[in-house]
Amino acid sequence: MTNNQFNAIVIAELQAIPRGDLPQNLYRSAYEQARLNSLGSHPELAPTPDAAHQCALDLVRQHHPSFLPRRAPTAQSTRRRSAS
Secondary structure (H helix, E strand, C coil), X not given: CCHHHHHHHHHHXXXXXXXXXXXXHHHHHHHHHHHHHHHXXXXXXXXXXXXXXXXXXXXXXXXXXXXXXXXXXXXXXXXXXXXX
């Protein structure tokens, strides 16, 4: 895979992680870096979004122990709510 392909994957995944307050933005940044690492040729993480999520979460919780990341609603969850 090329760097452009790696970046496209990460950009698409970041669409589900909204910007927000300082801890949320730290989480987004840490997720981006962890995910790029996981896709690289010498990864320190498993090549999965879950591994990047856990790495980012662990990092943010060092300074914000009660942090819970916000996720953007998916199209599927939005459809379910509007059908109710």
